[in-house]
Amino acid sequence: MMRIAIVDDEPLARSGVATRLAAYADVDIVGEYGDGASALAGIRALAPDVVFVDVQMPDMSGIDVLAALAPHERPMAILLTAHDQFAVRAFEFNAIDYLLKPVDDDRFAEALDRARTALPYRRREANAPIDAPDPPKTWQTRFEVRVGRRVAFVDAHDVTWIEADGDYAALHGDEHTYLLRESLARLALVLDPSKFVRVHRSTIVRVDCVADLQPLSNRDALLRLKDGTPVRASRTYIESLLCALRSVGGV
Amino acid sequence: MTTTVDRRAAMPPFWLALAAGLPIGACMIVMALPVLGHGHATAYRLLYLALFALWAVPLTALQRALWRSRTSWWIASLALLATTYTMSVANNALGDAMAWLAGWPSTRPFAWTDLFAGIDSCWLALIAFCAIHAVVAYYAAFNHAEAQRATALALARDAELRALRYQLQPHFLFNTLNAISSLVAAERNRDAQQTIARLGEFLRATLEANDDHEAALAEELALTETYLAIEKARLGDKLKLKWDVGPHVLRALVPHLLLQPLVENAIRHGIAQRSVPGRLDIRIARDGERLAVSVGNDGAAPGSTSAQAAERSSAIGLRNTAERLEKLYPGDHAFVANARADGGFDVRVDLPYREAPMPAAGA
Structure with a gap:
């Protein structure tokens, strides 16, 4: 269980975070605070793992709250802000991500993923080795798709990138796009990670199809695939993408 | 003065x-x-x-x-x-x-x-x-x-460019709000939330943009993708997209909000008026010291005439873009909007190629 606190001076904004968190089974909201001072006291008393904290609050800003906490008291912070320039300073204070208002569900999930990944390293009792889920013995190399009423098979190496499209995943090839009834999260687990990398909550690219990577001012990046398609990569995934690109010898 | x-x-x-x-x-x-x-x-x-x-x-x-x-x-x-x-x-x-x-x-x-x-x-x-x-x-x-x-x-030019930039907002903003209200009425909460988030992202990039009138093409492409995500939510499968971004262009300096009005024009006057899926072609290529950008659709509603095409070419977004190009690159650019023989409509922009500095807060 991830223990979470929410700090925002607007009740509606707090309930927005709480409602989104309700969709996740592994989180527990331990406190909600409407101002900096009570948040400071609450965080010290309850020591949550993660705090969603609004940057712009009267009297005491979210950054002030984080700055007032001693390093060992600071939870992993996910900042909520209307302006991204405020968020950058917060990375000094154990912030792991920031969410811009209005909050995007995909970004929200990404930020929570980051916290979830970092949690075992953060908890002191987790000195024991962290068990990663066993990778499947073999990676999926082809997809079964429906084209009209017939079933077709698409080879993984004919797919350049994959995009989430509602309940489906759109497999983009050189000529055609096929729809596969599969979530991107599951595809990310069954595809060979040295060939396919997730670059966004809703996008997976084939690593050897990436031609250029250009950082953006909001810490995301824009990829250009060899077929001329631009694809956004969000900051959460850039590190793993760079690793995969280096091992492939691309870019 | x-x-x-x-x-x-x-x-x-x-x-x-x-x-x-x-x-x-x-x-x-x-x-x-x-x-x-x-x-x-x-x-x-x-x-x-x-x-x-x-x-x-x-x-x-x-x-x-x-x-x-x-x-x-x-x-x-x-x-x-x-x-x-x-x-x-x-x-x-x-x-x-x-x-x-x-x-x-x-x-x-x-x-x-x-x-x-x-x-x-x-x-x-x-x-x-x-x-x-x-x-x-x-x-x-x-x-x-x-x-x-x-x-x-420079101040006068700055003010004019700023005014031209803000002129782009309202109709897009109202159309999107209308789409969101439709999504809410249809109880498509997730789509509504997503569209609101995209709209927020789009407004942030346009309203809060720094005072530079130019941005790296990569930023423009990201913004256009955000815009297209909103349009896809509205048009669904009717919108077929074909990107062709050439090598060595991502750092090219282009006018802020160059692509979005061109793409919006192609969608409004082409794809949105059709009952069958329409194709949007966006090509960007570098040729030596020039950058060529073209946005085209594969034809408007059947029966469109060149007169309609001429009227379309005077659409507010296009005129606005032409004016900004003239202010930013006087005598050193081309802006051509014309109807193709196959009924499609093309807008082509030719600019001097210059490179943007690397972003300060690089990832």
Whole structure:
């Protein structure tokens, strides 16, 4: 269980975070605070793992709250802000991500993923080795798709990138796009990670199809695939993408 | 706009005015060379040179004061002539005093007229100094006024560009709000949330953009993707997209919000009016020192005529883009919007290729 606190001076904004968190089974909201001072006291008393904290609050800003906490008291912070320039300073204070208002569900999930990944390293009792889920013995190399009423098979190496499209995943090839009834999260687990990398909550690219990577001012990046398609990569995934690109010898 | 030139700011620094005296001092030395060694000529010449350097300071101050108080040029000239004359008479008197103190035998009897008439010692040099100083001051004032004019022009251009940029917002904003309200009415909460988030992202990028009127193409592409995600939510499968972004273009500097109005125009007047899926082609390629951008659709509703195409080409987004291009790259760009034979509509933009600096907060 991830223990979470929410700090925002607007009740509606707090309930927005709480409602989104309700969709996740592994989180527990331990406190909600409407101002900096009570948040400071609450965080010290309850020591949550993660705090969603609004940057712009009267009297005491979210950054002030984080700055007032001693390093060992600071939870992993996910900042909520209307302006991204405020968020950058917060990375000094154990912030792991920031969410811009209005909050995007995909970004929200990404930020929570980051916290979830970092949690075992953060908890002191987790000195024991962290068990990663066993990778499947073999990676999926082809997809079964429906084209009209017939079933077709698409080879993984004919797919350049994959995009989430509602309940489906759109497999983009050189000529055609096929729809596969599969979530991107599951595809990310069954595809060979040295060939396919997730670059966004809703996008997976084939690593050897990436031609250029250009950082953006909001810490995301824009990829250009060899077929001329631009694809956004969000900051959460850039590190793993760079690793995969280096091992492939691309870019 | 009337500008009152701040004369204090327009004046050259004091040291520069004094430096104007250096070439004259050099001339005085050169002219003294033939007479050196004749009697006490060396002593006289050194005295005059020293006095010239000394007088230059109060003379500069006086000239600057006259300049600052906007005295008319002929009064200033008379005042400077009188002052320099007095100074050179004083030079003569000091020269005679030096001879008298040193006990040098005079070559000719002392005459009062010599004191006032024999002014070759310094008057010409001091007048020349005033003239050079005037030229330096005039040049500085001219440069200052020119810089002010350039600043005023840049500010005006800036304001116009900003106005053009904000002109792009409203209709897109209202259309999107309408789409969101439809999603809410249909209880498609997730789609509604997603569209709101995209709209927020789009507005942030356009309203909060820094004061630069240009951005890296990569930023523009990301913004266009955000915009297209909103359109896809509205149009669904009707929108088929074909990107062709060429190599070495992601860092190209392009006008902020170059692509979005072009893409919006292609969607509004092409794909959105059809009942069958429409295709949107976006091509960006670098050709040497030029960047070519083209946005096209594969045809509007059947029965479209070139007259409609002409009307379409005057759509607000296109006109706005054309105006901004003209302001940013006067005489160094091309903007062509025309109907193709197959019923499609193409907008092509050609720009000088320049590279954006790497983003400061690089990932």
